[in-house]
Amino acid sequence: MKIAVIPGDGIGPEVVKQAIVVLEAVAQKFGHRFEFQEVLMGGAALDAVGVPLPDETLKVCLKSDAVLLGAVGGPKWDDLSGHLRPEAGLLGIRKGLNLFANLRPAKVFPQLKSASTLKEEVLGEGLDILVVRELTGDVYFGDKGRAEIPGGQKAWDTAVYSTHEVERVAHVAFKIARGRRRKVTSVDKANVLESSRLWREVVSRVGQQYPDVELNHMYVDNAAMQLIRNPSQFDVILTTNMFGDILSDEAAMLTGSLGMLPSASLGEGKLGLYEPVHGSAPDIAGQDKANPIATIMSAAMMLRYSFGLEQEAQAVEDAVSRVLEQGYRTADIATPGTIVVGTREMGHLIAQNL
């Protein structure tokens, strides 16, 4: 299995290195072969070749089975203009790989319950939500503009969805729900938005093809409330680009720690992009302080969604759980009585625990 690796900037290379250590341990334990090819993006690419996303990088990614990305950006490149900023690489690669479903799990490890902003009794037995956010449509990509009107200006953004766009992301959500607790909550604003009414119709129709998965619909304002009030009612949340942007951050913060949050972006085939939710953390870069768990959990998602290796993915997640159980923490998640370790040691402990 070919994996394109984009270490990126700041702590990116440090956390990606540990994800590779864990993937190599997986290969050895289960008898797989992963071939890693490193490519440039973001600030590192700007320094080397003057553009944030070299053609060569996209080419290598397209020929791979999966892409593992650290993070890009940093103060060094802050003064550059739009298309030459490191973040332009991120947008370019998501588009270039035709990714349309963004997966953001929010899972509270029992060992880290105290990091959550919610009371233990609200968190319940174990919070484990997966937000599936559509990435290519909605108000971000519809017609937008400005015009002069008497007394000032007007500005508009248009929310647009097509049947096809909703269908393909709905299939992703239902298929994934089958491997989880078999429940999809589709979130929209169908009481006022026409695009949401189409969304709801199409999701309901796709849902009929998955009679073994329970489907319910919820308005986004209620969903925002329910996530805080009773989060354990959710399994998979399927939603539009803009609502997903907001709800995925809300759900993620129920877990309380940026250094623990993985993500995946999927397209039509098996090729996916896997990256931690956090950025390049320039404040702690190069100090062996970064928490590599978000990237290691992203690698687990790669095993599950691009390679179909469920057992291996589970093994990585269990190894993370065990290391936390043993009391090891990186500085960002440390609490009194735990053992603080660096980036490298955390990676090696997880590999060992496999």
Ligand code: NAI
């Ligand atoms: P950030 O996520 O890099 O850092 C926010 C805070 O969380 C910092 O105090 C940082 O030290 C801490 N943190 C983040 N990840 C951590 C980890 N794994 N372990 C321990 N602590 C961690 O967000 P910030 O500071 O807003 O952005 C820094 C740079 O990263 C900017 O250039 C930004 O554009 C870029 N960025 C890139 C992203 C990406 O590549 N997907 C996403 C978000 C930001």
Ligand code: MG
């Ligand atoms: Mg956001």
